[in-house]
Amino acid sequence: MSEIQSARAEILSRIRSTIDASRAGAAETWQAIPRNYRQRSTLTSSEKLALLEDRLQDYGAGVHHAESSQLASVIARILHQRNKKRILVPRDIPPTWLPVGFTFVPDENAAYEAIDACDGVLTGCLLAIASTGTLALCHEPGQGRRALTLIPDYHLCIVEGSAVVETVPEAIHLLESRKQHPITLISGPSATADIEMTRIQGVHGPRVLDVVFIS
């Protein structure tokens, strides 16, 4: 450990030898950094939804709409179309979301193999960013731990219409209160362009992503 201690001391002292001793406080200097980029949306909520839909489709995600009272039946239709029967859910998912006729497996600290054996996963999310087509999960109730939305080949994610923001700064602002959580930003199904820059959808994360907006 003492070697590591001395490495620490040495690196820090080398840095300090380059530093202006008369510098002002870090916090106030950081505050003074100009921020002339867009930080607020100018769109109406329906424009935001339309933009988000466009971006998600651009990534190859499926987009669906539901009235909140109709959600379970919309979910049933999507799962049926995708031919998914055994669906993993976080333990605290709202029971009203779940249609009959499918097996919903609540996550009781399931082993990775058990997660892998499911056809897909159904979760909510904290918010969505329209301009980039991004879903933000901070893995609180209703969103599951991280492995849940990672191992299965199919992810169905529910987005509240009121949780859609337009810009990245608005999203980061809302995430501030959860910045100690694990956070996963998902923009479309997993993808790669490593082979001849051809975009291939679906590598290790879910290969298919469906999103339902509820109004």
Next chain:
Amino acid sequence: MTPVKECAAPDFPTAALPLLHDIQLRSNVRHATDVIQGKRFRVVSEMPDWQSLRETGQRTREHTLQYLDSYLEQFEERCTAAGGHVHWARDAAEANRIVVQMAQNAMGRAIKIKSMTTEEIGLNRALEAAGIQPIETDLAELIIQLGHDKPSHIVVPALHKNRQQIRELFAYAMGQPHLGDRPEDLTEAARLYLRQQFMHTPVAISGANFLIAETGGVCIVESEGNGRMCLTLPRTLITIAGIDKVIPNFRDLEVLLQLLPRSATGERMNPYNSLWTGVHPGDGPQEFHVVLLDNRRTEILRDPEARETLHCIRCGACQNACPVYRQTGGHAYSSVYAGPIGAILTPQLALMKEGQSLPYASSLCGACYEVCPVKINIPEVLIHLRGRVVNARPKYLRALDLEAIAMRGMQWVFLSKMRLQLAQRLGRVAQIPWIRRSGWIERLPGMLGGWTRTRDLRPLPPQSFREWFQKRSPLPTEVPHE
């Protein structure tokens, strides 16, 4: 493909020469850089506030270096409070020792997320020497690893390989002789090959895109989900990051997460961004280590005119834009960092002892500066480093340097109209034996041969502009001068 030597790196022109004759490689590189540039241009053009974002990005990076000591200490404190362990490493050997020691109980293997920093310190070799097999999980890195190759781009490390070449590698290494060569087939093969590794390997090693001082958190930006697998499923996660990766506050992500994906892969947002802070009970690895690596970054910090090199967020945009990189690809730089950023970073990381030819591997056209999301003035740093290369030579050698003498001669010629005209006339006569039937000069003698080694040259025209101007027929009516 010419194998790239491990040590005793050849200088840039020497290393570039065989690559310039590799037509396949050049067309692969050209295609890949064209595609990324096109995508980048589209998604950057749709941002009305792009220049403001760049401005804030640059100011944020500059600010961070001014307070680097306190941000690193803050990161260490917060990360430790959240259950992580922070280690400091002065150089590559020290970092490798720390990682190897922590990976001892790894059951002989560790999965890895693509990380240029681990390439920089040669971690894979150190792991192998300790009997731990590193398994690269990024598709491109897997291609590199299976082909015993070297990365040639910081974002798309295998862009020099095309699908047939990748198919050959995979078919052999994965024992699948009937593998197809569509990108879909190859991706599927990698998915199946790696899935078991993800679920059963107890230790993962990653780099980091950002270390957040305010929270002690780490951010990783990726596309395939291999990163999420590595940072979520194993019991132990070890992250290695240069000390330059720290950012002050969580809020800085609102700028950097806009600049990086659009610049790197030309996407509005890359498929996955993961953030975690220390250890999260019941979710993800329950043991987490961060190794903060100096490896001469503090030396770079010491040079006020070159320290902006450390602003880099490794997006690779400068590589795609660089006319030199686009011709040679990454291997000519004999370093894990290629292209314009490599040309300034590599020689400094080597204390200007190696890679001295790299600051010259540029036409100083400024394309890199224009695309850099954090506005690093790479051409200016290149010129500054050229100065350092020259000044490092002993004075008497500098006086005898042929190039310097030739330049002084040129200066003397260019300073007088008469001397220039005389030189042009002489040149026109002297070049005659070297002009080929094609009308081009393909080879020049002596020192000038360096230019024609990889390029053809147009001969001096029979008439200079000045001569043409004097001899032209006078205008119909002379306009009197005011």
